[in-house]
Amino acid sequence: MAAPFLPLSKAEMNELGWDACDFVLVTGDAYVDHPSFGAAIIGRVLESRGYRVGILSQPDWRDARSFKALGRPRLAWLVTAGNLDSMVNHYTAAKKRRSEDSYSPGGRAGLRPDRASLVYAHRCRQAFKEPPIILGGIEASLRRFAHYDYWDDKVRRSVLVDAKADVLVFGMGEEPITALAEELNRRRAGEAFAHPLGAATPGVCYIAADLADIPETNPIVLPSFDEVVADKCAYAKAFQLQEREQNPVDGKTLVQPHGEQFLVQNRPGRPLTTKEMDALYDLPFARQPHPAYEGMGGVPALEEVEFSLTAQRGCFGGCSFCALTFHQGRIIQGRSHDSLVREARRLIRSPRFKGYIHDVGGPTANFRRPACRKQGKAGACRDRQCLHPKPCPNLDVDHGDLIDLLRKLRALEGVKKVFIRSGLRFDYLMADKPARRREFLKELCEHHVSGQLKVAPEHASPKVLRQMGKPGIDVYEAFKKEYEQANKEVGREQYLVPYLVSSHPGADIHEAIELAERLRDWGCHPEQVQDFIPTPGSLSTCIYYTGIDPRTMEPVYVPRSPKEKARQRALLQFRRSENYPLVYQALRAAGRMDLVGHGPNALIRPPRPGMGGGDAAGSARKGRQETPAKKGPRGAGKGTGKAAGKGAGKGSGRKGRSF
Template sequence: MDNNFLPISREDMQKRGWDQLDFLFVSGDAYVDHPSFGPAVICRLLEKYGYKVGIIAQPDWRSTEDFKKLGKPRLGVLVSAGNMDSMLNKFTAAKKYRSKDNYSPGGKPGRRPDRATIVYCNRIRELWKNIPLIIGGVEASLRRFAHYDYWSDEVRRSILIDSRADLLIYGMGERQIKEIAAQLAAGLDVRHIRDVQGTCYCADNLDHLWDYVQVPSYEEVIASKEAFAEAFKLQYLEQDPIRGKTVVQRHGDVFVVQNPPVMPLTTAEMDEIYDLPYQRTYHPVYEKEGGVPAIQEVKFSIVSHRGCFGGCSFCAIVSHQGRIIQSRSHESILREAKLLTRLPDFKGYIHDVGGPTANFRTPACRFQTERGACKGRHCLGSNPCSNLTVDHTDYLSLLRALRSLPGVKKVFIRSGLRYDYLLAAKDDEFLREICEHHVSGQLKVAPEHVSSKVTRLMGKSGKEVYVKFMEAYRRVNQQLGKEQYLVPYFMSSHPGAGLKEAVELAEFLRDIHYHPEQVQDFIPTPGSLSTAMYYSGINPLTGEKVYVAKDQHEKKLQRALMQYRDPKNYDLVYEALVKANRQDLIGYGPKCLIKPRLEQDRPEVSRKQRRLPVSRRRSAKRQRANKR
C-alpha cells in the first residue's frame, strides 16, 4: 500500500494539483482510513466516482478557522459526528464523563463538542450561508425525528432542524451520497433534491406528497407521552425499503419528511465498497499522539455483511442498517483477508468475520427481498417466525475458506452469535465447527436477561433457550475434548426490569456460578424501541404500560445484584433484597446471595467462632472484655 490518504490540508491538495474540493467532509472522529469508519467509506466512494474530497477531522468548534482551512468546496459540505453518537461517546449511563475516547488521538477525550453534528453545521453556516449542507452518520440517522435525549432528559427536535442542514442521510449512506452528488454536479439546487430514498428534508407544505404517514407533531409528542409512543410506532413500522411509506412529522411551521429507506445494496455494490483503496490505518499525523485506539479492534477484522433481523429492542440497527441482510461475496472477503496477511504487523489471526450478528449471512426468509420485512412482527425473539430460514451453510463455507489461506493461523468470531438461531439448526454441525476452530477458550454471547417479562420487551429469547445453549455448548466441547467457557453479557435496568427481575437474574448467576466482571447498564440511546419505552413508560408496539427504573439509586441496586459477590456491593445488595422482600436470600444457606448484616458488622469474630452456637460466641466475647 502506498501512503495515499485523502487530503487533510492545503499542502495535500496542492500535491494532487487541486485548487478546490468538490466535497468537504467534517468528522467528529479522527481520520482513520478503514472500511469500518463511515467517513472513510463515503469519501473513498466519492473519490472513485471522480469527485475531489477532503477531510477536516475533529475541528476546533470554538471558531470557524479550522472549518475553512481547505477552502469552500464546489458542491457541498458533508457532516458526521463520527462512528458514535457524540453524547454516547462522551457520557456514561450515569451521565458522567468518560475517561477515554477511542476515536480520538491517544484516546484523549474532549476533542469534539456535545451534539457535534449541530455545532459543526452551525459553524459552517456562519462561513458559507447557502452552501449545500448534508448530514449523516449514526447521530444524524437516529435523531431524524423528534426524539428523547437521555442526557438532557427531554424530547428534542429533529436534528435536521437544529443543524439547519439541507438534507439528512439516514442509514449507511453510500447509495444516497452517489445520487445526491450526481444531482448536485448536474447543477440541481439542493432544495430540489427530494426524491432520494434514505434521506430526510424539510418542507413548508405537503402538496408534493400523495402517499405518506403523518405522525404526531413535535408539539404533540413533547406534551404527551402517549403521543410520543404513537409517533415512534408509526415511523418504526415504516422502516422497510420495500413496503415502507414516506413519513412526515410537523415541527411548528415546518414538516420533516422522511423518504422510504434505501433499497438493500447488492452483493456487487457491497464488494465495491469494501474493495476501495483504504490505507487501513489512522493518518500518520496522529502517530506522535499514540495513534487512534479504535483501529485496534477492527484492523484485522472483516465485515462480511450488514443488517440484522434479530430485532433487539435496545438496538437501533433496524433504523440504521435495516432488517434485510446484505452480504459481500466470498471472493471479496477472501481478497481482503489476503490483504490483511500482507500487513507488516499481521500475526496470523483474523479477529472477526461478521456483522451486527455474525451468523446472519442470508435474509431471514425467502419473502423478505420480495415483500420486505413483516410489519410489526419479529423474525426471532421470544416467538420465532415459522417462515424463518435457518442456514449456516454459506457462513461455514466462508470460514473454511478463510482459515485455509496461507498465513492465517486462526479465524475468530467476536461480533456476536445469535445462539437461538444457532439452536434452530437441524444438527450440531455449525456449533461443533465453531467450537473446534473459531473459539479460543471463551465464547461471548448476549442473553441480556433471564426474566421472561424483560426478555420479551427486549425482543430476546428466554432463559430456557440460553440454558439449552449452555448445555449444547458444554456437550460439544466435551466431545471435542476442549475446555472452553461461555461469557454471557447481561443488562441491568432495561425497561420492564425492577428489583424483582434483578433478583431473578442474580439467582440465575448464582446457579450457573458466574460472576460478571463488567455490568452493562441500559443506556437510552436515540432511535431505539427500548428508549421509547424508557421515556414514555409504554411499549409503543402494544400499548402496554412498562415499568422503568429511572432513579439512579435503583439502577445502582440492580447493578449491584448482578455482582452480589463483590464485598463493595454488600450494602446495596442487602438494601435491594430487603426492598424486594427477598430476605430469604440473606443467610448461610446454599441459595443465599449474602450473609446476614450481623456477621458483616463484626469483623473481630473469627471464622472458627462463627461456626460456634450463639451462646458460646457471647460467652467468648465476655471473656475477651474481662481480660481487657
C-alpha cells in the same frame, strides 16, 4: 488514480493538484482510512465516482476559521459526528463524563463537542454560507425525528431542524450520497428542480416549507413535535409509525410537523447487492490512520477492527434496546466468499499481521443471508419479528454458508487462527437443524473461539426478556449445554461470557433478583455489566421515556431512580464485597431475606456486627470464573465496543458502520 489518503490540509490538496474540493467531509473521529470508519467509506465512494473529497477531522469547533482550512467546498459540506453518537461517546449511563475516546488519537477525550452534528453544521454555515450542508452518520440517523434525549431528559427537535442543514442522509449512506452528488452537479449546471434537494432520493430527510413541496401525494403525517412534547401517548404512536415504515421496498413517506416547517423522511434506501458490497470493500483503503497522527499513540478503535473482516451488515434480530434496525435495516446484505478471501489476503500482507483474524461477522456473526425469501420482494414484515417471540415459520436458518466461509479463511497460508467475536445469535443457531447445529458448534469450539465466547442473553426474567425482544432463558440454557458438550468433544476448556443489562424497562427489583439467582445457579461471575442507556432510535428508549409499549399502548414499569438502578446493577455482581450493602438493602426491600444466609440458595451471608462494607464472599456456591486464566492472542478476546454504546447501533463500535 486514488490517493493513499484523502487530503486533510491545503498542502495535501496542492500535492494532488486540487484547487478546491467538491465535498468537505467534517467528522468527529480521527481520520482512519479503513472501511469500518464511516467517513472513509463515504469519502472513498465519492472518490470512486470522480469527486474530490477533503476531510476535516475533529476541527476546533470553537473557531469557525478552522472550518476554512480546506477552502469552500464546490458542491456541499458533509457533516458527521463520527462512528458513535457524540453523547454516547462522552457520557456513561450515569451521565458521568468518559475519560477516553477510542476514536481519537491516543484515546484522548475532548476533541469533539457534545451534539457534534449540530455544532459542526453551525460552524460550517459560519465559515461559508452558500454550500448546502448534508448531515449523516449514526448520530444524525437516529435523531432524524423528534426524539427523547436522555442527557437533556426532554424531547428534542429533529437534528436536521436544529442544525439548520439542508439534507440528512439516514442509514447506510453510499447510495443516497451518490444520488445527492449527481443532483448537486445538475443543479450547479443550471437544471431546474421543482422540489427541495433530495426530495426524490430514498434514504434522505429534508425540510419542506409546505406540504405541496413533497412529491409523495399520500404521505403519513406523524404527530407533530409540539404534540409529542405534550403527550407521551402521541410520542409512542409516532415512534410506532416510524418503525413500521422502515421498509426499503414499500415504506411510506413520513412527515412530522415542526412548527411551521415539515420534516420529511423518504422511504429507506435499498439494500446493497452482494456485488455492490464486494465493490465497496474493494475500494483502495489505506487501512491505517492518516500519517498526521504518527507519534500520537494510534487510534484505539482501529485495534478492534484492523485485522477483522466485515462479512455482512443489517440485523433481523429485533432487540428492543438496539437501534441498529433503524439505521442499517433488517435485511442482511452479505459479501461473497471471494471478496472476503481477497480482503483476508490483504491483511496477511500487512507487516503488522500476526496470523490472527480477530473477527468475521457484522452486527450479528451468524446472519449471512436475509431472514426469508419474502424479504427480497416485500422487505421485512411491518408487524412481525423474525425471531421473537418464537422463530418465524418462514425463517430460513442455515449455518452451512458460514461454515464454508470459515474453512476457506483458516486454510489461507499465513493464517494461524480465525476468531468470531461479533455477536453470535444463539436463538438463531438453536433454530437450525440439530445435525447442522452440532456441526457448526463443533467447528466453532475447535477453531474459532479464543478461550471465551461472548453471547447476549441480556436477562433471565421472562417479563424483561419479552420487553427486550429476546428469547426465553430456556433457549440460552439449551445453547449453553450444547456449547459445553461441543467443547468436551473437541477437548477444549472454553467459557461463555454473557452480556447482561440492568435496569431495562420492565425490570423491577424482583426481576433483578431473579437474574441474580440464575447467575448463582450458573456459577457465573460477571466481570462487566451494562446499565441500560436510553439512546435515540430504539424501542426501549421510547418505552423508557413514555412508560408505554408503543406496540400495545400498555403501561410498562421503568426503573428510574439512581438508588434502584444502583441496586439492580449490584445484584448482577452480588459476590463483590463492595456491593454487599446495596445487595442486602435490595433483598430486604423486596422481602427476599431467604436469600441472606448460609444455605445453598443464599446470595450473601448475613451481616456481621462491625463488618463495615460487608462480606460478599459468602455466596454459597463457588462457580468457576467467567474469564479464563489463559488468554488468546492480543485483541482476539476483546469486546467490540458494546459496553460503550449499548443500543446505539448494536455495539456502536462495531464494524460496518457507515455514513
